[in-house]
Structure formats: C-alpha cells, structure tokens
Amino acid sequence: MKMVKNHAGRLVPETVNGKPQIPFMGVGGYKPGYRKAKPPVKSCADYPADGNKLVPDLKTALINAGIKDGMVISTHHHLRNGDALTNYMFDVIKELGVKDIVWFPSASFPCHNYLIKYLEDGTIHHIEGSMNGPLGEYTSYGKMKGQGVLRSHGGRYQAIQDGDIHIDIAVIAAPTADPFGNANGETGKSACGLIGFALGDSEYADNVIVVTDNLVPFPCVPWQIQGQNVDYVVQIDSLGDATKIVSGTTEITKSPDRLLIAEYVAKFIEASGIMKDGFSFQAGAGGTALAFVYFLKERMKAKGVKARFVRGGSTKYLVELLEEGLTDYILDGQTFDLEGVRSMHQNKNHINTTPFTSYNYHGKGNFASIIDTAVLGATEVDLNFNANVVTHSDGLLLHGIGGWQNCLFAKCSILAIPSFRDRIPVIVDEVTTICAPGEMVDVIVTERGIAINPRRQDLLDAVKDSGLPIRPLADIKAEVDAIVGGQPKKPQLDREQVVAVVKWVDGTLLDSVYRVVSQ
C-alpha cells in the first residue's frame, strides 16, 4: 500500500478499498471543483398512481430493488441501541445468498455486534462508517475484509452529495410512515424523535425502502423523509426495543471530577463573555455535557441571559431550557431521551435538523460554524491541541466520529476531558489518531485546569482576570505524567496494514488507523 504524507504530517494511503483518495490539505485547503452526484430521473408513470408503495416484506423490497453482490446498502442510527431492523435486514440478505455488501450506516451501536458473523461469512465486505466497541475491535485486529472509512455526520452527507459514495439501496427505519413513503420519527411505539440522518440517503440512493412499524394513512406529517424519494414501503411488527431506542431519562454524571470539569466549562463560557443575550451553544448527551448544561443554566438564570438557540442531541435538560424560556429554539439533530421526543413532537420551537443543514461542509455554509460554543469530548489530545476521538492509546478503534469534527467549527470549541482515565493520561506526546488538527480546538478543560490554544489570544485576554485555573497545556500534562508514572506504552501496530481511515469534513484523508498487533 502506497502511503503519502498529508498536511497534518500523517501518512495516509493513496487508495482505500481500491478508490483513489485525496490527502488532507489543511482546514479549508481543499476546493471541490466538481458537481454534485446526480440521481436518475424517475417518472410517476412507473409508480402506483394511488400512492400505495407497500410490498409484502423486506425481502420483496430488496429483490425489487435489484439487490446483488457488492452493493452499498445504507441504514441510519436513530434507533440507536434498540435497532432490530439492521440486523434483521442482514438476516434477509444472508438468506438471499448475497455477498460482499458494503454497509454504510450513519453510526453503529453495540446491538450491531450481531453483524460480526456476517463480516466473518462474507455477507458484509466492510463497514463504511463508525465502528464502536466490538465492531471496532474486530476491525482493529485486521479481521474485516475491506477498510473502514470513518466520517463525521457532516462528512457522510458530503460523501453522498459529492458522489464519493454511491448508495444502491437505502433502508430507512421509520417509526411512522404512510404507504407513499412519507416518514418521521416523532410518533409510534418506536418513536425516536427524528430521522434526519437518512435525508441524504433518501435523496441520492438509487433505491429507497422505508420500513415502519406504525403505518398511518396518507399523509404522514411531518414528512422528515419525503415519499417522492421513496420506492417501496414495508410494514413490520417491530423496529426494535423502544427502551433502548430512547433512554427513559438521561442523567448527569455523579463523578466529582467530571462535575468539576462541567462547572469549569460553564464558568469559562460566562467569564469569556460568550454567555450573553442571544448566544448559542451545543452540548451532547454524555454525563459531563449534561452537567455543563445544568451549571450553565444556573448562570444564565442568575444573569438573566437568554440564548437564541441551543443545539442537541436533545435531552430533558435542553427541553427545560426551552420550556423555561431560556432559549428561543432547540435545533436538534437527534433526540436522546423521552423528553426530547415529546418536546420535538409538541413544541414548534423544537426544530428538527439534518446533517445537510447542520454539518455539510460542502454547502453554502452550515449551522455548525454559526454556534458560539460547542462542548465535546476526546480520547486523547496532544500539546499542539491535535485531538483524537476514535482510537484509544492502546491503538484500538472504539468510537465513531459522530458530529464531533463538525461541531469543532463553533466559534469557540471546548474539549471537556478528564486529565487521565484508568491511570492513562489523556494529554499525550502524540495522539494515536488525528481526528482534529490543533487549530480547530480552542479550549481544553480538565479537572486540573483550563488550557487555551495560544492561537486564541482573544480568549486568553478575556479570561485573564477571571480567577479560573488557566494553565498551559504542558503544565497539566507534566502534572498528570508525574502522577501516573509517565506516558502510556505505545501499542504495537502493523503500519503496513491500514484497517481504517479517518476523513476530514471535506472528504480528504486526515489519518490512518493501523492493525493492532498487541497492546
């Protein structure tokens, strides 16, 4: 495999799964000079005039869609760890004797560990998407036939739109749908809030199959997925386990260290002047992020500050902000708990968004860069503020990118991370995998202090008299190294075998993930 050094100083392969690649050229460095993918023009003459696209079962739909060896089949992840459809779909594909499918999910969850048997038996060739936990470990040890391709949520839309990947068949789990194919995630026993991650799939795939366990008469509104893009509709008994599709509730961390980090983040956002009337922020659903929202809310109330909008993954904590009048809008990409689902269905100011609106870097702007601040995690950071979110220091690929790379475009990006985990330092000499060039990371908040990227003199100035523990990142690193006895042992990696690649938001190759020989 021929490797080239990219703008981040990392070696990346010239081809991935046989396709030529473009190495990372710096943030904003790559200029697309081409046109969007162009799906085939269809005719109403070839679809039922009464709008009824129901077929008896998924097998029929897949056969009608012309399924064959080597096709790219996509699914979305809004059903999260409750998703039963994807596994069932591969059972059907196996039954049909079809091989070498490229699975193109918007994310994968532990429930999809079931699919390892189909990676083993050749039903699935490789996963073009995030691989968490066991699927990632499987890949890390070089067991997957093809190479994994990790993209951000925005990068996935970009890849579809730009024709970097061509979806043959999109299978869209729809908690509510009508026979025409209009679909949403708001209601039904498998309600997950929204299904916007399937938007690009519905727009660009050659064949689109909507699968629902809650069929309603036309029209299904809102039509988060539009029936005009759908070929077949399948009704099944159950899309999955509702209790795992959304949490009953999401809970704030109880860890004193994490609570301290969250409080530091909230204080930093206030002290730096970001928290002011009309501001905006994004926070995920991790325990630390939830705690940050809790602390920031107290500060907003104390100061009488109202946000213009907040971005989810929504949880009950964001819903409270909306319902208590502390934000005009929630702009939401996925709902993480029942309160999020309820609010999106009931509150017209709880707006569903898509990777196109929020994150697509190859558009005329997107929401991510308009946001004042985004609070994220990381597995590793280095002293140049380069950050990793997919591998651990043992070399194992255990996480997807999600919206992480996209959110870094916020006006102030904050990584809220413990300084070490299980006695392994998080601040390292060199990150195992670069997922973000250092210029994209503005602030690193740990329980031992807050480090501001020297590029952001404006932030350094803004908080210099705040009393917050602002420290050089190297100081925090030295302190942690002393406590845990130095940097972690480097894993033994086979640098001749790239098991996966990490794409930047523009589709270029940012880094390679190598086969783990031993840890």
Added chain:
Amino acid sequence: MKMVKNHAGRLVPETVNGKPQIPFMGVGGYKPGYRKAKPPVKSCADYPADGNKLVPDLKTALINAGIKDGMVISTHHHLRNGDALTNYMFDVIKELGVKDIVWFPSASFPCHNYLIKYLEDGTIHHIEGSMNGPLGEYTSYGKMKGQGVLRSHGGRYQAIQDGDIHIDIAVIAAPTADPFGNANGETGKSACGLIGFALGDSEYADNVIVVTDNLVPFPCVPWQIQGQNVDYVVQIDSLGDATKIVSGTTEITKSPDRLLIAEYVAKFIEASGIMKDGFSFQAGAGGTALAFVYFLKERMKAKGVKARFVRGGSTKYLVELLEEGLTDYILDGQTFDLEGVRSMHQNKNHINTTPFTSYNYHGKGNFASIIDTAVLGATEVDLNFNANVVTHSDGLLLHGIGGWQNCLFAKCSILAIPSFRDRIPVIVDEVTTICAPGEMVDVIVTERGIAINPRRQDLLDAVKDSGLPIRPLADIKAEVDAIVGGQPKKPQLDREQVVAVVKWVDGTLLDSVYRVVSQ
C-alpha cells in the same frame, strides 16, 4: 421553423429558443433515461463562518452573482399581484446595462405588465413561464424576441430538476429571512404563507439571492428555503403591496349560473361515492371553486363525513373545514387570503407543500395522483374532452397553466365551467390550444348538465340513478351552439410563427401557440 406532429395530433416545433424539443408521446409515454441536473459542489470555506451573508443591496448581490447578458433569472409568484421586487430587480438589471435576460418566473401577474418596457428595450429576451393578460397579449402578437415556454407548476420543477432549464440566478422574495438565508413566507408585513415555489430554484440555481423586508436573527424558522442553498441575503424596505399579496378575504361567486355549477359539482361528488370518510379533494380560489367547497361542506356535515386531507391554494373556506374538524389536514401550495396565512402559521395540521412534493411528474410519485378529486376551470373543451386553459377562442394567450395539468392526475378530475362566456361557447369543435389530452379529463360540469368522459364507465354507472342531469357533451354543445348562433369565428393565426409552446408535465411539447394576426 420545422414542425412535427405529436401524439395529440398537434404540430410542435423541433426547437424552441434554439433548444431541441421532444414532442408529446402520450400520457406516461415518455420515459426519461437520464440523470438529474447536478449543481456545483460548494465549500463552507468560501462562505462567511458566522453565517452572515448580507450584502448592501440587490445590485451588489447581482454583481457578486456574476450577472451578464443572456442569463436565466428566476423569481417566484407567492407575492402575487403585490410583487414589487421583480419589477425593481429588472430596474436594477436595466441600470447595470445587462441585456437579453431570460426571465423564468413561477407565474406572472398584472403588476408585471411594468416589464413590457424591458421586453421592448431588450433587457428581457423572453419569458420562460406563464404570461397572463397584457404580457400574454404582447406575446400573442409576436412582439416578444424569444418564444414563451408554458409549463405547469410541476413541469417547472421537473424542468429545473432535469436540467431542461439552468437557472443562473434565483432571486427569492422572502417575507421573513435571517442573514444566513433561511427564509419563509409565514410572517412579516409581506407575509404570503409560504414560498415553496422557489424550492427548485434554491436547490439548483448557481446563485441564490434571498431578498427580505423582515430580517430576523438566525434561525428563521420554519426554513421553507434553506440557508445552505443561499449565497447572498439582501434587506430592502418593502417587497410589495401587502393588500395585493394576499386578499383580505376571498369571496364566493354571486352568479346564479356559477352557483348552480358549484352545486352540481358537490352533488356529483356525493352521488358518485367519492365523498366518504377519509376522502380528499383539491379546489382552487376562483369564485366557483369556493362555492363548490361551501356546498360540499354542507353535504359533508349532513352526512357526517370527514376528509383526510384537502389541497389548497388555501382560503378561509378550507381553513373552516380544518378548524371545524371536517378534515385532518390542509396540504397547501399557496395561501390566497389572510385566513390561509394565519392558519398555516398557527395550525400544525395546515402543511406547506412544494411543487416537488405535490406535482413533479419526474419523481417517485407525487401528491396529485393520490387525491380523490380535483375541481378546475378551463377556457375551452372539445367533444373528445381535450381542454385548454391558456388561450381563448380569439387565439390570445391570456393565462398560465399553474397547477392545472398536475391536478388532472386526481382520481376524478372535474372541469367546472360555464357552457358559454360572453356569448362564446366554451365547448368547441377543436380547442385553440391543447393543454390536456382528453383522457385526463373525467367530468365536465356546466350549468346545463354534467358530461362524463365515456372512458369512465365506472363514474357513469355510479351516478346513473342520482337524478343529476348527466348528458352527453355533444348534447350540451348543440344546445349552446343553438343559443349563441354557432361556433365562434376562428381567429386569423400566423402558423409560421410559434410565439409560445405548451409543455406537458413530463417536459414534452403538447402544443404550439401561434401569432395572432387578427381576431
């Protein structure tokens, strides 16, 4: 000009404005074997990171968009006869000295008669879209430089999507917008309800300019037009005359004949069994259509029947159906009065639609064919049920097609027309212009009786004992001809000069409109 005879037996030119054409091949006869138009891929790197796309004025926006001679510039018609923006835009284009613009409106109104001077002086080369009243008359007399191209609302989306027409610059009037370009028609002093007719323009144009007189902080929701498709935003004082953008109210006809027609339509829909629980219908905003809704509503209440959905152009009469629980939804393409605007903004079951969802024939189905019945007008019909909606018997082109061709795909299409107008029979030997092949027209309702297309034996059977005045169309024609003294005199047309063409919903040429020499 070389002419060919099409499937409807009409002569159509081989080229229009220099572009090769496909003659009409029968309903459903033409199969597109190509792919959609592919707009250029953009990069966020080239757009302001803070999302602020405001430029000082429309002139700057047009210059930034690279305006030059011969470009195609599009506008939408949601501001109806109150639109001041389009006229102002052409003033700016004139000031810039740019010539030979192809104006591609979704419809034109009497206020656009102002533009005749720009057709005269060469600023506008031709109008690719509907031409009502004086603009149509101007074209009819052969005064326009290029040829007019008349498309249905769905055909316009199809033409954009399929690349039949490439929009260089779309200028989108937005009653509310934010600096990122998110826009809607729901609120603001120029509120018009929705601006969905500009959807295709925003998706496929090389340059998209949003012009608003009500700028709000990001995010403007709902985003009927998505900022991710927008290049520039311009704030101006006023988009136009609010009283002409929407009527204060829309009124039912007072003509006894028209009331009788409307009552016949309602009775027919009941007697034929179409009016049953869960049914659907579409009606426009003409006085007869409104009266039909009034009569049908009384019948629905009497029978305890509820519709699943009704399609607008919405008016207070449709809003009443929704608010009184007589329909689950309004699926609305444009709001015609203040009640429609209010309802769309307030009622989550008053849904905005677009030509893509409703009418695009080159999609995987559309809403038009799902509807049980649609009630429409016509200028002429012949004994084969062929119908005309654009020219009068004097040969003058005085109306656009609007959604008329698209709505004919309803399960039962009804033309509700007077048997004569100004002593000119509406049932003619041969329609001046074919806009609908006879197979698309199921029922013709006049004040003298109801004629059912012999192809619809099912409808003939359904109403045979209804007591309704079901008559052969030829009988009604003979009666009318006797009253008014026979068929109208044929206009003198120059068949060597095609001044405009009528496209079918699939982009093929259905008929030609010829220069009127004398009437």
